[in-house]
Amino acid sequence: MKMTGAQAIIKSLENEGVEVIFGYPGGQIMPVYDVLLDSKIRHILTRHEQGAAHAADGYARATGKVGVCMATSGPGATNLVTGIATAAMDSIPLIAISGQVATHVIGTDAFQEADTTGITLPIVKHSFLVKDPADIPETVAEAFLIASTGRKGPVVIDLPSDVSRGELDFKVTEKRTRLPGYKPTTAGHARQIKAAAKMILAAKKPVIYAGGGVIAAGASNELRELSRLLEFPVTTTLLAKGAFPETHRLSLGMLGMHGTSYANYVMMEADLIVAVGARFDDRITGRLDTFAPHAKKIHIDIDPAEIGKNVPVDVPIVGDARGVLKELIAALKPLEEGRRKGLSAWHEQIKKWKKEYPLVVPVGDNLKPQFVIDEIYRVTKGDAIVVTDVGQQQMWAAQFYKTTKPRYFISSGGLGTMGFGLPASIGAKIGRPEATVVTITGDGSIQMNSQELATAVLNEVDLTVAIINNGYLGMVRQWQELFFNRRYSHTNLRRGESPDFVKLVEAYGGTGMRVFSQEEVEPALKKALKTRGPVLIDFIVEQEENVFPMVAPGASLDDMIGG
Amino acid sequence: MKHTLSVLVENKPGVLARVAGLFSRRGFNIDSLAVGVTEKPEISRMTVVVDVEEHSLEQVYKQLNKLINVIKVIDLPDANSVQRELVLVKVKAEPRNRAEIIEIVEIFRGKIVDVGKGTLSVEVTGPGSKLSAFEELLRPYGVEELVRTGTIALPRG
Ligand SMILES: Cc1ncc(C[n+]2csc(CCOP(=O)(O)OP(=O)(O)O)c2C)c(N)n1
Ligand SMILES: [Mg+2]
Numbered sequence: 186m187k188m189t190g191a192q193a194i195i196k197s198l199e200n201e202g203v204e205v206i207f208g209y210p211g212g213q214i215m216p217v218y219d220v221l222l223d224s225k226i227r228h229i230l231t232r233h234e235q236g237a238a239h240a241a242d243g244y245a246r247a248t249g250k251v252g253v254c255m256a257t258s259g260p261g262a263t264n265l266v267t268g269i270a271t272a273a274m275d276s277i278p279l280i281a282i283s284g285q286v287a288t289h290v291i292g293t294d295a296f297q298e299a300d301t302t303g304i305t306l307p308i309v310k311h312s313f314l315v316k317d318p319a320d321i322p323e324t325v326a327e328a329f330l331i332a333s334t335g336r337k338g339p340v341v342i343d344l345p346s347d348v349s350r351g352e353l354d355f356k357v358t359e360k361r362t363r364l365p366g367y368k369p370t371t372a373g374h375a376r377q378i379k380a381a382a383k384m385i386l387a388a389k390k391p392v393i394y395a396g397g398g399v400i401a402a403g404a405s406n407e408l409r410e411l412s413r414l415l416e417f418p419v420t421t422t423l424l425a426k427g428a429f430p431e432t433h434r435l436s437l438g439m440l441g442m443h444g445t446s447y448a449n450y451v452m453m454e455a456d457l458i459v460a461v462g463a464r465f466d467d468r469i470t471g472r473l474d475t476f477a478p479h480a481k482k483i484h485i486d487i488d489p490a491e492i493g494k495n496v497p498v499d500v501p502i503v504g505d506a507r508g509v510l511k512e513l514i515a516a517l518k519p520l521e522e523g524r525r526k527g528l529s530a531w532h533e534q535i536k537k538w539k540k541e542y543p544l545v546v547p548v549g550d551n552l553k554p555q556f557v558i559d560e561i562y563r564v565t566k567g568d569a570i571v572v573t574d575v576g577q578q579q580m581w582a583a584q585f586y587k588t589t590k591p592r593y594f595i596s597s598g599g600l601g602t603m604g605f606g607l608p609a610s611i612g613a614k615i616g617r618p619e620a621t622v623v624t625i626t627g628d629g630s631i632q633m634n635s636q637e638l639a640t641a642v643l644n645e646v647d648l649t650v651a652i653i654n655n656g657y658l659g660m661v662r663q664w665q666e667l668f669f670n671r672r673y674s675h676t677n678l679r680r681g682e683s684p685d686f687v688k689l690v691e692a693y694g695g696t697g698m699r700v701f702s703q704e705e706v707e708p709a710l711k712k713a714l715k716t717r718g719p720v721l722i723d724f725i726v727e728q729e730e731n732v733f734p735m736v737a738p739g740a741s742l743d744d745m746i747g748g
Numbered sequence: 749m750k751h752t753l754s755v756l757v758e759n760k761p762g763v764l765a766r767v768a769g770l771f772s773r774r775g776f777n778i779d780s781l782a783v784g785v786t787e788k789p790e791i792s793r794m795t796v797v798v799d800v801e802e803h804s805l806e807q808v809y810k811q812l813n814k815l816i817n818v819i820k821v822i823d824l825p826d827a828n829s830v831q832r833e834l835v836l837v838k839v840k841a842e843p844r845n846r847a848e849i850i851e852i853v854e855i856f857r858g859k860i861v862d863v864g865k866g867t868l869s870v871e872v873t874g875p876g877s878k879l880s881a882f883e884e885l886l887r888p889y890g891v892e893e894l895v896r897t898g899t900i901a902l903p904r905g
């Protein structure tokens with residue numbers, strides 16, 4: 186069938202099952218927008234391309250599908266960059282389609298020309314600059330394959346306007362991909378799995394350390410099964426919150442810089458760490474040369490480059506977490522007799538740590554941020570998709586909102602992108618309309634993409650946006666307090682002067698509330714959850730509350746402030 | 749430690765930038781990089797000499813393999829590979845030491861490729877260490893310009 190490049194792009198996206206594109210039009214992408222008008226694909230017009238990228242990312246994290254965002258050339262594309270980098274750091278499947286100037290003027294500094302594939306080179310899994318309309322069907326098929334398989338990640342398709350205007354013969358049946366260099370390993374090596382099983386059975390102080398890969402692979406059930414079978418405690422990273430129910434007796438919650446003390450003590454005392462879909466990031470290990478000195482390490486990961494990158498590993502298993510865990514369970518099942526007794530001393534020790542160093546909501550007359558999060562947890566019955574921003578509120582959300590299911594906690598981990606929360610929430614809610622979505626953000630972070638309130642209002646996106654308003658760029662202020670002699674250089678946001686968040690959301694046509702005291706929290710939340718459209722609650726909390734426990738940067742993981 | 753990697757890549761625009769970008773981004777030092785076509789027109793071979801420790805070499809290898817356009821990465825230890833490089837040198841040649849220079853070139857099985865007023869341009873091929881030795885011998889005469897191609901290599905057998 187003869188069609189234009191723009192038609193071919195949209196047709197290919199339809200063929201991939203794309204339901205929604207988050208985007209923003211402009212000159213060089215106009216041919217595609219013109220075709221989009223007649224497509225069954227829904228388009229959400231954000232108010233900033235960064236919002237579009239984060240929304241597509243939030244959609245992907247909430248649904249497990251590939252998120253798609255689109256922008257014009259030049260400034261449109263550069264506005265996507267933070268969103269692409271955010272997705273790359275957290276291995277999120279994202280397709281970013283950017284307009285580009287016509288092929289014959291590429292390289293001439295034409296109007297709104299930017300070298301998009303060049304700029305995004307270090308932050309994509311792969312990218313395409315399409316030079317010929319005939320390549321479009323194959324390019325889109327390859328982009329989806331690359332984004333959604335192996336270690337997932339963002340793929341950029343840069344589309345010059347003459348290519349989207351040009352013609353091609355689209356063969357309906359064709360969904361070819363030609364990627365001779367792309368063969369992600371998915372099945373774990375049988376001998377390695379056997380070796381891991383043997384090591385697992387010899388352990389006296391084991392722990393499973395689960396990362397975002399468990400959620401990406403859909404391996405939460407297998408993780409639970411493995412833990413149950415072996416009675417192994419499980420700690421998760423920020424990105425893996427919900428991969429294992431945090432209400433489970435074997436859960437240690439989150440580990441790392443602001444993890445639970447007991448999770449960190451367990452890591453440091455363990456004689457075996459089973460790492461699944463995690464990458465021993467510096468926020469997890471603390472000081473590397475003192476990290477987990479007694480532990481043998483089994484590392485299961487889809488990306489061979491992660492194995493041995495930061496920490497030497499005893500048994501590496503490259504493969505998809507779900508498949509590998511399945512096989513590991515199968516290998517262990519016949520051998521499991523009498524296992525449980527051997528670990529009782531370890532479980533006793535863990536119980537002691539949990540009792541001695543619990544995570545508790547601090548008491549006080551003022552409104553404590555932790556209290557607000559705890560109330561959100563209680564009022565939503567732990568059943569909301571929580572999307573966070575970056576800073577103290579993010580860490581409090583991670584500590585106090587116990588997540589029990591995968592894809593119910595969404596946060597920018599690797600890049601730590603302030604401004605992620607609101608647009609990602611919009612994407613999450615659009616992908617999962619049946620779910621309650623709560624955004625936990627800060628007075629700093631919300632202002633980085635507050636324009637997306639318009640997107641939420643106009644698309645009737647039901648959201649509860651909780652601003653943990655401490656009047657500061659709190660996390661930076663905390664570091665200034667602890668490591669810079671309380672010299673608060675440019676972190677005071679002058680709460681009460683500007684902006685008035687309630688008026689702000691009202692100006693956009695949403696609902697605003699302000700909460701000062703503990704008693705007001707529950708009624709406000711209940712009201713918000715019943716109200717249609719976005720509701721923003723400005724929680725005026727204790728200004729100089731700190732996130733503890735904390736492993737200072739460069740300190741050993743068991744050297745915790747307030748732990 | 750120096751390692752020679754032979755990287756087979758799809759012959760597509762932007763591939764060199766991806767490979768070179770990976771090295772600089774991850775802080776790996778490239779000694780030399782030579783790119784050329786192979787027996788298959790759709791595949792190019794990049795020969796990269798990197799100076800890294802064993803642990804980093806593994807990272808280089810794995811990260812290269814992650815690039816979608818990289819088809820295969822082969823580590824070529826000196827003993828199991830044929831390695832060649834070409835050098836072009838323009839050296840000062842006074843009439844009184846011309847014969848001496850020509851003798852050195854012959855020892856290295858090199859070729860005089862250009863004769864100028866008071867200079868000789870010479871071509872020598874061989875493993876990098878041989879070229880370095882050659883360079884050292886010519887230096888006293890006055891090297892005006894010099895260029896090396898970077899190593900290319902094939903596995904033996
Ligand atoms: C885009 C971006 N700029 C700067 C930072 C550095 N940073 C990390 S946390 C933080 C403060 C966040 O303030 P707020 O949203 O009010 O959250 P709080 O820590 O006060 O809870 C800053 C500035 C960042 N992570 N992202
Ligand atoms: Mg704040």
